[in-house]
Amino acid sequence: MPLLKVDSLAVDYRTSRGTIRAVEDVSFSLKKGETLGLAGESGSGKSTLGLSIIRLVPYPGVIVKGHIKIDETDIVKLREHEMRSIRGRKAAYIFQDPMTSLNPVKRIGAHFIELIRTHEPNIGKEEAFERTKTVVKNLGILSERINDYPHQFSGGMRQRIMIGLAIALNPDLVIADEPTTALDVIVQAKILDLLESLRKVYGMALILISHDLSIILERCDKIIVMYAGHMLEYATSIEMHRNPKHPYTQGLLQSIPNIELFDQKLVAIPGSPPDMFNPPKGCSFWPRCSYVKKICRVKEPPLIKVGRNHFVRCFLYGKKGVHVERNRKS
Amino acid sequence: MAKKVFMLSEIVKVEQLKKYFPVQKSFLEQLFTRELSYVKAVDNVAFSIRSGEIFTLAGESGCGKTTAGRVVVRLLEPTSGKIYFNGKDITKLRGEKLRLLRRKMQMIFQDPYASLNPRMKVVAAVGHPLGIHELAKGGEKKKMVLEVLEKVGLTPPEQFVNLFPHQLSGGQRQRVALARSIILRPEFMVADEPVSMIDVSLRTTIIDLMLNFRKELGLTYLFITHDLAVAKYISDRIAIMYLGKIIEMGSKELLFLDPKHPYTQALLLAIPVPNPELERKRLGLTGEVPSAIDVPTGCRFHPRCPYNTDKCSKEEPQLIEVEKGHFVACHLMK
Numbered sequence: 001m002p003l004l005k006v007d008s009l010a011v012d013y014r015t016s017r018g019t020i021r022a023v024e025d026v027s028f029s030l031k032k033g034e035t036l037g038l039a040g041e042s043g044s045g046k047s048t049l050g051l052s053i054i055r056l057v058p059y060p061g062v063i064v065k066g067h068i069k070i071d072e073t074d075i076v077k078l079r080e081h082e083m084r085s086i087r088g089r090k091a092a093y094i095f096q097d098p099m100t101s102l103n104p105v106k107r108i109g110a111h112f113i114e115l116i117r118t119h120e121p122n123i124g125k126e127e128a129f130e131r132t133k134t135v136v137k138n139l140g141i142l143s144e145r146i147n148d149y150p151h152q153f154s155g156g157m158r159q160r161i162m163i164g165l166a167i168a169l170n171p172d173l174v175i176a177d178e179p180t181t182a183l184d185v186i187v188q189a190k191i192l193d194l195l196e197s198l199r200k201v202y203g204m205a206l207i208l209i210s211h212d213l214s215i216i217l218e219r220c221d222k223i224i225v226m227y228a229g230h231m232l233e234y235a236t237s238i239e240m241h242r243n244p245k246h247p248y249t250q251g252l253l254q255s256i257p258n259i260e261l262f263d264q265k266l267v268a269i270p271g272s273p274p275d276m277f278n279p280p281k282g283c284s285f286w287p288r289c290s291y292v293k294k295i296c297r298v299k300e301p302p303l304i305k306v307g308r309n310h311f312v313r314c315f316l317y318g319k320k321g322v323h324v325e326r327n328r329k330s
Numbered sequence: 331m332a333k334k335v336f337m338l339s340e341i342v343k344v345e346q347l348k349k350y351f352p353v354q355k356s357f358l359e360q361l362f363t364r365e366l367s368y369v370k371a372v373d374n375v376a377f378s379i380r381s382g383e384i385f386t387l388a389g390e391s392g393c394g395k396t397t398a399g400r401v402v403v404r405l406l407e408p409t410s411g412k413i414y415f416n417g418k419d420i421t422k423l424r425g426e427k428l429r430l431l432r433r434k435m436q437m438i439f440q441d442p443y444a445s446l447n448p449r450m451k452v453v454a455a456v457g458h459p460l461g462i463h464e465l466a467k468g469g470e471k472k473k474m475v476l477e478v479l480e481k482v483g484l485t486p487p488e489q490f491v492n493l494f495p496h497q498l499s500g501g502q503r504q505r506v507a508l509a510r511s512i513i514l515r516p517e518f519m520v521a522d523e524p525v526s527m528i529d530v531s532l533r534t535t536i537i538d539l540m541l542n543f544r545k546e547l548g549l550t551y552l553f554i555t556h557d558l559a560v561a562k563y564i565s566d567r568i569a570i571m572y573l574g575k576i577i578e579m580g581s582k583e584l585l586f587l588d589p590k591h592p593y594t595q596a597l598l599l600a601i602p603v604p605n606p607e608l609e610r611k612r613l614g615l616t617g618e619v620p621s622a623i624d625v626p627t628g629c630r631f632h633p634r635c636p637y638n639t640d641k642c643s644k645e646e647p648q649l650i651e652v653e654k655g656h657f658v659a660c661h662l663m664k
Contacts, residue, residue: 185600211530214602218603218604238607255530258603260605288531
């Protein structure tokens with residue numbers, strides 16, 4: 001039984017200029033202990049997808065279709081007060097910017113104690129304090145420092161604290177949204193190592209959202225490539241690296257410089273991502289695709305299976321692939 | 331043949347360059363301490379750039395790479411040191427002479443959302459340098475703008491000239507910024523993280539354009555980046571900076587195949603590689619980059635260095651040539 005099952009999810013932003021379909025027809029599942037990477041450029045809907053899993057899509061975003069099941073509970077239907085028992089305890093979110101996510105006038109320890117006691121009111125102050133110490137120690141921060149204020153910590157340390165706050169209630173699933181984008185490479189590697197080791201210690205599943213395909217390929221078991229709200233490809237990271245199917249994935253892989261290679265020739269993907277108010281008809285990628293066929297401009301390709309644990313949304317593979325049966329029942 | 335000789339000449343040379351920023355103190359502190367403290371953003375840096383090459387300053391945030399770039403084009407006044415351009419000392423140039431120099435050296439910035447005036451149409455922004463230097467007016471100016479827009483791949487250019495920056499995507503804005511910087515046909519350009527805010531799929535086009543201009547217009551670049559993978563792709567030579575100093579410098583082959591400084595080694599091992607089947611080793615570094623106000627004594631890297639010895643905390647290592655064209659500042663090298 002998967003820990004998380006997302007089925008035909010669609011999310012809209014209803015703005016005054018019109019409606020944007022930010023996430024369209026996304027389905028995947030995640031088992032305990034697995035790591036899933038959401039890769040995509042800005043505006044691809046990867047953060048919206050991540051936020052919808054804990055139902056925190058900002059206004060004017062609305063989940064318009066589909067199901068999100070965490071441990072068999074469909075959270076799309078839950079009421080707001082019921083969601084509070086899911087967030088933090090079942091699924092937690094690590095935000096991108098550690099500089100603005102902490103309260104500047106509160107000591108680090110107070111952040112943890114408030115979190116623990118809000119979710120578990122019968123825990124005393126002493127016990128919450130002891131638990132905070134253990135978590136902070138696991139983050140590689142000296143336990144004396146829990147009496148310090150956020151500004152006394154460096155960016156990397158603050159991101160560690162954010163991670164600590166996410167795992168303090170021992171959730172089954174942690175969603176990390178660009179957790180290292182604001183950080184330097186050495187600190188970035190350490191934060192990702194920390195996430196990996198915590199994931200092993202606490203046995204949680206991890207969704208890693210990043211625009212950096214290198215990080216995702218290096219750190220995740222499975223990958224979803226997002227583009228203009230659609231999942232274009234879904235595969236294990238080894239499959240995705242050895243055998244990328246979608247022209248967009250292929251293009252992305254050819255446009256990231258690899259530190260291991262000399263005389264690499266980077267190939268650019270022509271054009272630019274679509275205007276989401278006015279998306280192209282048919283496949284969202286066709287205006288930039290070098291294999292574009294007639295059908296791509298009129299019909300949206302379905303997600304089809306092209307191998308074990310490998311799915312792609314592209315007409316190039318229509319005949320060879322097997323159509324995926326999706327559960328449309330509500 | 332003639333080109334080869336040209337390649338070897340140095341277009342930019344920097345000697346003992348320092349840029350210190352004074353730190354603001356509170357009133358009370360000012361009363362009780364006489365001494366001013368400084369952020370030593372660039373602390374005794376020397377390098378030279380050959381004509382036609384792409385020289386990269388790389389390092390983590392706060393290492394002084396951007397400050398160094400700005401000092402080189404005289405956007406910031408150096409605290410001390412000398413800057414030469416085409417063999418001429420430009421450290422103290424002022425007024426009209428400086429303005430004429432700016433025609434030959436241009437800069438392109440990281441954030442295309444901030445570097446373009448939101449109230450200036452593309453045609454005005456790109457043509458602006460022509461006006462400042464009184465090189466072209468009216469129809470001729472517009473013709474030159476159209477030409478240069480075509481060069482940066484904004485085609486057909488007529489479609490773009492009357493747009494405002496907010497009507498363009500990030501990648502298109504960066505192309506406009508690039509067009510504006512090459513319209514004067516400069517010889518030298520400082521490119522400060524020109525692709526780090528641009529989506530991956532559009533990055534390559536900007537990089538390719540820059541490489542093209544080197545060939546077509548004979549441009550020389552000082553490229554500034556934190557991304558060593560991009561640096562490796564684009565550069566001929568790279569200097570790694572740490573806390574205001576160059577700690578290793580050499581051709582990209584030397585630097586990537588045989589990194590000597592422990593910091594360079596740690597940096598290279600920390601870079602993610604897009605290959606899930608590769609086992610990575612990492613060099614455990616402790617701590618984070620210290621503040622540039624209280625620089626550690628001796629070697630600046632010693633508190634984090636795994637090979638730290640007594641000497642390292644006492645004596646500052648000099649940048650020495652350990653093999654031809656490969657410079658390292660580390661006591662391990664002797």
